[in-house]
Amino acid sequence: MAVLKLQNKQEVLFAHIDKEYRRKSMDYLVKTFSMELSDCEDIIQESSIILYHAACNGTLDHLKSSLFTFFIGICKNKAFEKLRSNRKMPIDYYGIDAEGSDSRIMNNIENRASLLLKMIDEDEEVIRAKQTIVRELVKKLPSPCNELLWSYYRDGLSMKDIANIYGYSSESVAKVTKHRCQEKFRVKYEELTSIKRRKECNVEV
Amino acid sequence: MSKYDKLSNAEKVDLFLKGEFTEEECSLFESELYANTELRSMSESSALMVQEMHSIGKAQDKEIVDTIKRQSGMSRIRTSGSLGGWKIVAIAACMVGLIWGGYRYYDYSYVTGLGKEYSSALPFEEVVRGDSNLNVNEELSLLFDNIINNSDVRPTISRLEELWMVSRGDYYNEYTEYEPYIGWYLAIGYLLDNNKAAAVPILIELKKTIHKYPEELCGKLI
Numbered sequence: 001m002a003v004l005k006l007q008n009k010q011e012v013l014f015a016h017i018d019k020e021y022r023r024k025s026m027d028y029l030v031k032t033f034s035m036e037l038s039d040c041e042d043i044i045q046e047s048s049i050i051l052y053h054a055a056c057n058g059t060l061d062h063l064k065s066s067l068f069t070f071f072i073g074i075c076k077n078k079a080f081e082k083l084r085s086n087r088k089m090p091i092d093y094y095g096i097d098a099e100g101s102d103s104r105i106m107n108n109i110e111n112r113a114s115l116l117l118k119m120i121d122e123d124e125e126v127i128r129a130k131q132t133i134v135r136e137l138v139k140k141l142p143s144p145c146n147e148l149l150w151s152y153y154r155d156g157l158s159m160k161d162i163a164n165i166y167g168y169s170s171e172s173v174a175k176v177t178k179h180r181c182q183e184k185f186r187v188k189y190e191e192l193t194s195i196k197r198r199k200e201c202n203v204e205v
Numbered sequence: 206m207s208k209y210d211k212l213s214n215a216e217k218v219d220l221f222l223k224g225e226f227t228e229e230e231c232s233l234f235e236s237e238l239y240a241n242t243e244l245r246s247m248s249e250s251s252a253l254m255v256q257e258m259h260s261i262g263k264a265q266d267k268e269i270v271d272t273i274k275r276q277s278g279m280s281r282i283r284t285s286g287s288l289g290g291w292k293i294v295a296i297a298a299c300m301v302g303l304i305w306g307g308y309r310y311y312d313y314s315y316v317t318g319l320g321k322e323y324s325s326a327l328p329f330e331e332v333v334r335g336d337s338n339l340n341v342n343e344e345l346s347l348l349f350d351n352i353i354n355n356s357d358v359r360p361t362i363s364r365l366e367e368l369w370m371v372s373r374g375d376y377y378n379e380y381t382e383y384e385p386y387i388g389w390y391l392a393i394g395y396l397l398d399n400n401k402a403a404a405v406p407i408l409i410e411l412k413k414t415i416h417k418y419p420e421e422l423c424g425k426l427i
Contacts, residue, residue: 052273052277055269055270055273055274056273056274056277060266060270061270063266063270066262066266067265067266067269067270108223108224109222109223109255110255110256110259112221112222112223112224113222113251113252113253113255113256113259114252114256116218116221116222116248116249116251116252117249117252117253117256119235119238119248120238120245120248120249120252127253130249130253131253131256131257134250134253134254134256134257135257135260135261137254138254138257138258138261139261143321144321149254149258150258150262153222153254153255153258154258154259154262166318167318167319167322168322178215179213179215179216182215182218182247182250182251183215183247185250185251185254186246186247186250186251189246189249189250189253190246190250
């Protein structure tokens with residue numbers, strides 16, 4: 001069969017993301033819905049085609065959630081359809097709004113982060129300077145902190161879903177690991193912002 | 206003690222960010238922000254992290270969507286005409302093919318994922334003893350760190366294979382006491398290298414001495 005040629009950085013990025021999405025979605029579907037591997041593959045194939053068409057027809061141009069959240073939402077819907085057609089569980093078993101809740105949480109979390117910064121009452125210029133430090137820290141997050149923090153704060157996944165996708169033995173273990181990551185991030189952030197402050201003081205003197 | 210008081214700083218910040226505090230808890234949180242410097246610091250770093258993740262994430266997602274559009278050549282395909290329609294089907298078929306190949310990736314992902322999960326299960330500190338050979342400790346530190354950090358895995362496996370044989374030799378030597386740890390990290394190295402067949406016999410052997418983790422891992426692999 002024909003294979004798409006990868007020619008530049010953006011195409012390599014696309015291939016990498018495609019592999020990542022498949023891996024995470026497969027783990028999620030197997031552990032959350034206890035589905036057969038072959039059913040999961042079917043769902044991921046169908047969901048990928050839907051994502052592809054959504055990208056092409058402009059549906060994703062104003063996406064409020066992350067792309068992965070959107071994709072996993074499609075997979076969830078497909079999983080429910082599959083389970084209903086197999087008559088394995090009642091229609092409203094999960095009672096979850098598979099499409100809307102994730103993007104509402106996501107939009108909200110970003111707004112509330114801005115609100116929290118206003119409550120802390122830092123000068124806007126100071127915040128902008130700190131954002132540069134944070135950007136570098138976020139880009140260099142080591143595993144497993146990278147996966148945990150991005151999944152929780154950007155993709156809006158629950159700790160239960162995160163535990164399933166990344167193979168943690170329980171939700172609590174994933175949660176404790178995430179909190180440790182948050183604390184490490186805070187410590188590193190404090191270290192770098194105080195170094196910056198000291199440098200600025202020396203310059204002024 | 207109220208429910209709010211039992212929360213850690215990280216939990217308070219998360220509940221605030223997700224909008225899951227009651228009005229009363231929100232007030233408590235806001236008051237505590239001024240009094241508790243650690244909470245304030247956690248709040249600031251977490252809020253900035255969330256903002257940056259959303260900013261970087263949006264840019265990355267846009268890049269992916271733009272790449273999909275470019276790959277499909279949608280701007281050049283006309284929706285009317287059977288030739289345009291066939292191009293869309295062919296491209297979708299390519300995507301299906303790429304995804305189907307991902308099935309094999311799942312098995313690899315499962316085995317290597319177990320390697321990553323268990324790589325830190327046996328704390329390396331236990332190996333270091335006051336009167337032990339410093340060169341041996343140094344070498345083992347380096348090898349075990351490679352496994353924990355998933356770097357230079359294959360050369361590390363080769364060396365651990367040699368040491369595994371040595372540590373289990375007929376005569377007592379400088380590696381004998383480290384046998385369970387060498388075996389453990391060798392097994393984890395095999396898993397990281399997606400070599401389940403080599404890892405399992407070592408784990409079965411280790412069940413006699415380390416009990417818990419090799420038993421757990423065997424249960425997941427066999």
